[in-house]
Amino acid sequence: xxxxxxxxxxxxxxxxxxxxxxxxxxxxxxxxxxxxxxxxxxxxxxxxxxxxxxxxxxxxxxxxxxxxxxxxxxxxxxxxxxxxxxxxxxxxxxxxxxxxxxxxxxxxxxxxxxxxxxxxxxxxxxxxxxxxxxxxxxxxxxxxxxxxxxxxxxxxxxxxxxxxxxxxxxxxxxxxxxxxxxxxxxxxxxxxxxxxxxxxxxxxxxxxxxxxxxxxxxxxxxxxxxxxxxxxxxxxxxxxxxxxxxxxxxxxxxxxxxxxxxxxxxxxxxxxxxxxxxxxxxxxxxxxxxxxxxxxxxxxxxxxxxxxxxxxxxxxxxxxxxxxxxxxxxxxxxxxxxxxxxxxxxxxxxxxxxxxxxxxxxxxxxxxxxxxxxxxxxxxxxxxxxxxxxxxxxxxxxxxxxxxxxxxxxxxxxxxx
Numbered sequence: 001x002x003x004x005x006x007x008x009x010x011x012x013x014x015x016x017x018x019x020x021x022x023x024x025x026x027x028x029x030x031x032x033x034x035x036x037x038x039x040x041x042x043x044x045x046x047x048x049x050x051x052x053x054x055x056x057x058x059x060x061x062x063x064x065x066x067x068x069x070x071x072x073x074x075x076x077x078x079x080x081x082x083x084x085x086x087x088x089x090x091x092x093x094x095x096x097x098x099x100x101x102x103x104x105x106x107x108x109x110x111x112x113x114x115x116x117x118x119x120x121x122x123x124x125x126x127x128x129x130x131x132x133x134x135x136x137x138x139x140x141x142x143x144x145x146x147x148x149x150x151x152x153x154x155x156x157x158x159x160x161x162x163x164x165x166x167x168x169x170x171x172x173x174x175x176x177x178x179x180x181x182x183x184x185x186x187x188x189x190x191x192x193x194x195x196x197x198x199x200x201x202x203x204x205x206x207x208x209x210x211x212x213x214x215x216x217x218x219x220x221x222x223x224x225x226x227x228x229x230x231x232x233x234x235x236x237x238x239x240x241x242x243x244x245x246x247x248x249x250x251x252x253x254x255x256x257x258x259x260x261x262x263x264x265x266x267x268x269x270x271x272x273x274x275x276x277x278x279x280x281x282x283x284x285x286x287x288x289x290x291x292x293x294x295x296x297x298x299x300x301x302x303x304x305x306x307x308x309x310x311x312x313x314x315x316x317x318x319x320x321x322x323x324x325x326x327x328x329x330x331x332x333x334x335x336x337x338x339x340x341x342x343x344x345x346x347x348x349x350x351x352x353x354x355x356x357x358x359x360x361x362x363x364x365x366x367x368x369x370x371x372x373x374x375x376x377x378x379x380x381x382x383x384x385x386x387x388x389x390x391x392x393x394x395x396x397x398x399x400x401x402x403x404x405x406x407x408x409x410x411x412x413x414x415x416x417x
Contacts, residue, residue, distance in 0.1 A: 001057050001060055001061065002279050002280060002283040003266060003270060003279050004053050004056075004057050004259065005053070005054070005057050005283055005286055006279060006282045006283055006286060007050070007053070008050040008051070008053040008054050008057070009286045009289050009290055011047075011048055011049075011050035011053075012050060012051070012125075012290065012293070013289065013293045013335070014048060014328070015045075015048035015049070015050075015232060016125070016293065016294060016297075017293075017297065017327070017328060017331055018034065018044075018048070018324065018328075019033065019034050019035055019041070019045075019048070019232060020032075020033070020034070020121070020294075020297070021033075021034040021037075021315050022121065022297050022298070022300075022301045023301075023305070023312055024114075024301045024302060024305035024306055024312070025305075025312070028111065028113055028114050028117075030117055031117060031120070031121050032315060034315050034316070035230060035232070037314075037315040037316040038315070038316040041316075042228065042229050042230040043229060045229070045230050045231040045232040046229070046231060046251070048231075048232060049231035049232050049248075049251065049255075050255075051128070052188050052248075052251070052252035052255055052256060053255070053256075053259070054128070054132075055132070055135070055185050055188035055189050055192065056188050056189070056191050056192045056195065056252075056256050056259075057192060058132060058135065058189060058192060059135075059188065059189035059190060059191060059192020059193050059195070059196070060192040060193070060195050060196045061192070062083070062135075062136060062139045062143075062189075062192070063139075063143055063192065063193045063196040063197070064196060065079070065083065066079060066139050066140055066143060067143075075362075076140055076362060077362040077365055077408060079140075080136060080137050080139075080365060081365055081405055081408050083136045084133060084136060084368075084369075084405050085405060085406070087129060087132070087133070087287065088372070088402055088405060089346075089349050090287050090288060090291060090346060090349075091126075091129060091291065091376075092398075092402055093342070093345075093346060093349075094291045094292065095379075095395060095398065098119070098122055098123070098384040099384065099390055099395055101384075102115065102119060102384050102385045102389075102390050103390055105385075106385075106388070106389065106390070110388075111388075112385075112387065112388025112389075113388065114302075115385045115388045116383065116385045116386060116387060116388050117383075118298050118302070118383075118384075118385070119383035119384035119385030119386070120382065120383030120384075120385075121294055121297065121298060121383070122294055122295065122298060122383065122384055123379045123380055123382075123383040123384050124294070124380060124383070125290065125291075125293075125294065125380070126376050126379050126380040127376075127377065127380040128290075129376050130372070130373040130374070130376045130377045130380075131181050131182065131185050133369060133372065133373060133376075134182060134369070134373060135182070135185070135186060135189050137369055138186075142186070142189070142190065142193070143193055146190060146193040146194065146197075146199075150194070150199055151194060151199060151200070153190055154186075154187040154190040154191060154194075157183050157186055157187045157190065158183075158187050158246070158249060160179075160183050161180050161183040161184050161187070161244075161246050161249060162246050164176055164177060164179050164180045164183065164243075165177075165180070165245055165246050168238070168243075169226060169238060177243040178243055179243075180243040180244050180245070181243055181244060184243075184244035184245070184246070184248060184249045184252075185244060187249055187252075188249075188252050188256065191210075191256055195260060200260065201260055201263070204261070207257045207258075207260040207261045208257060208261060209257070210253050210254075210256060210257035210260075211253065211254050211256075211257025211258045211261065212257070213253060213257075214249075214250045214251065214252070214253025214254035214255075214256075214257060215250075215254045217246075217250040217253070218247060218250035218251050218254060221246065221247040221250060222247065225247070226238050227240060227245055227246075227247035228240065231247075231248060231251055284343075285339055285343065288339050288342050288343055288346075289335065289339055292335070292338055292339065292342060293335055295335075295338060296330075296331045296334035296335050296338060297331060299334060300327075300330060300331065300334070310323075310327075311323065362408070364404050364407065364408040365404070365405060365408040367401070367404050368401045368402070368404035368405040368408060369401070370401070371397050371398065371400050371401030371404065372398055372401035372402065372405070374397070375394050375395075375397040375398040375401065376398065378391075378394055379391065379394055379398075
């Protein structure tokens with residue numbers, strides 16, 4: 001599970017660094033979709049789209065954690081708050097730094113257009129957090145449904161996702177498409193439950209059926225349906241990720257089935273203590289890497305592009321491809337240094353309390369979710385500097401939600417100890 005998480009974050013970073021081509025010309029920063037210039041590159045998204053792995057692994061981890069929490073006789077509020085704060089503390093640090101950088105840039109009279117584009121690039125990956133936070137809050141209910149009805153639950157959710165796609169493509173009701181953020185990613189989260197208790201892996205042929213069925217459905221949807229092969233960007237008529245489509249779900253089924261088929265072999269590979277310790281250390285950096293991985297892109301663009309140190313050939317040209325190894329090496333070096341520095345700076349956060357207030361304030365926790373989820377979603381859409389200004393209201397809304405989560409209850413006696 002930890003190895004999958006580490007490999008998935010590597011895929012996310014590689015995908016964003018390759019497919020979001022950043023340019024800086026005449027003082028203007030821009031982020032272009034490289035897939036619009038490299039047609040065959042859309043097939044690469046079958047390797048680079050790894051977000052389904054995060055949700056499957058998340059379902060597995062949440063099932064283990066909630067089950068252990070239940071066995072200790074503790075309630076929903078403490079568990080959800082604890083899982084939320086593990087994500088929100090590093091996210092809050094990232095948002096504070098982003099707000100400070102934008103403020104300093106505005107005081108320095110930076111170009112508003114370039115600032116808005118840089119702010120968007122630095123925030124576009126935050127979309128994952130509101131979806132995952134909602135799934136954490138719903139885990140007790142969804143896990144109870146899984147224990148009662150098993151694989152019928154993701155099957156019903158998948159059928160509902162088909163209905164949503166039909167309404168989006170037929171009567172053209174785009175707003176209803178947002179339901180698929182929970183339905184499609186939620187199906188993968190349910191597969192994590194089924195992986196954890198063996199429903200999906202015993203007998204082993206079920207993994208093969210999931211992979212084969214997903215591949216057949218994906219082929220049909222791409223060849224005869226309206227969906228593109230691109231699993232990350234957008235298509236001419238419809239995209240697969242904004243909102244997630246049934247084609248993305250079919251792809252996720254193929255990916256999940258194949259990964260679970262090789263699970264026993266990978267477990268044997270990790271049996272050696274040295275390999276396991278390496279994976280464990282890397283796993284502790286996943287959230288930091290995910291939050292900060294676009295920062296090196298912006299640093300390189302605004303420092304090396306204007307000086308001409310880093311050339312900017314046409315996207316998809318031979319020179320552009322020839323420069324990709326140097327581009328990726330430079331960004332990797334910066335990200336390693338940045339990750340080490342951020343994790344060191346965040347060490348004091350481990351000493352902070354995991355909860356305040358009165359235990360069992362579930363209503364305050366719901367208010368927290370009601371503030372944080374839309375705030376993060378809008379930040380992902382519009383960035384840290386919409387129109388070249390700090391989004392004060394959005395950040396204030398997030399801050400109120402974060403404080404509500406922090407004061408929604410006290411940690412259990414075991415946690416305090």
